[in-house]
Structure formats: structure tokens, C-alpha cells
Amino acid sequence: MTNEELVETASNFFPKWQIASSKVVRRGDNFALVYLATDLISVAVSVEKDKFGYWISTDWEPLDKIDFQ
Secondary structure, three states: OOHHHHHHHHHHHOOHHHOOEEEEEEEOOOEEEEEEEOOOOEEEEEEEEEOOEEEEEEEEEOHHHOOOO
């Protein structure tokens, strides 16, 4: 998947207009970690691929813990 596709997949948790920023911070062959932020919260979303498809899981973080620079 491209970075844009990873962000698209990870952002299914929020309506598109709520996403203030996003960043793919880690990538492997079958795994990626995407940080998303809205005005109120931020979330780390892992996207993993196996033989059945893509799996998404989240880890909620305080906004001040994530650097989007």
C-alpha cells in the first residue's frame, strides 16, 4: 500500500473532515503505524496485512505525546 492508501485505511475511524493531520511513522512488509489527529484527540492506528486481508487496531494517545512535524 502507498502512504496515501494507508492513511485512507486508517482514517476510516473518523469522517474525513475531522482529520487535522496524519503521518505514516513506521512501515514494514506487512505492517504500518499511522498517526492521525483531530482537533480533540489523536490516535495511533496500526494496519497489518495477513492472508485474510488488512487488520486495523488503535492506541489512543494524548495530543501532546505525538509530534506531527
